[in-house]
Amino acid sequence: MVLGLHKLKDRNLRLEIFPKEPTETELELFFSPLERTIHWLPTIASLSMLLGLLGTVIGINSAFGAMETQGKVSLEVLAGGIKDALNTTIVGLLVAIPSLYFHRYAENKIRYISELLVKDFSNSDETP
Numbered sequence: 001m002v003l004g005l006h007k008l009k010d011r012n013l014r015l016e017i018f019p020k021e022p023t024e025t026e027l028e029l030f031f032s033p034l035e036r037t038i039h040w041l042p043t044i045a046s047l048s049m050l051l052g053l054l055g056t057v058i059g060i061n062s063a064f065g066a067m068e069t070q071g072k073v074s075l076e077v078l079a080g081g082i083k084d085a086l087n088t089t090i091v092g093l094l095v096a097i098p099s100l101y102f103h104r105y106a107e108n109k110i111r112y113i114s115e116l117l118v119k120d121f122s123n124s125d126e127t128p
Contacts, residue, residue, distance in 0.1 A: 027114060027118070031110055031114055034106070034110050035110060038102075038103055038106040041099045041100070041102055041106070042099070042100065044095065045096040045097075045099035045100045045103070046096075048091075048093075048096045049092050049096045052089045052091060052092015052093060052096070053092065054088070055084070055085065055087070055089065055092070056085040056088055057085075058088075059081045059083070059084035059085025059086070059088060060081060060085050061081075062080070062081040063080065063081025063082055063085070064081070066078075
């Protein structure tokens, strides 16, 4: 479906999707599955950022726990916990950033195609 949507200006293709001017309800039904699919992307982004933050807190807590157990402050004691903290932050951001980007991209593409359909049908009413 996605591959053919860029050709919606082609009247024959448009007529295969909507043989007559679509109502607002028909457009909503047409785009609803797409919108439901991309609905999860911001949730995934938010959860990954929160899990990254949780991992950061656990890593720092682990570093302080190691210092307390060993009774000394040294770079070797802190390094393991801080490394874990930074790794979870990196993973969280590596999931969150593309998720947000693709959500915005898909959302804008759906809006553009919807407007294109409405405009195309409006223009076809004016021509004989």
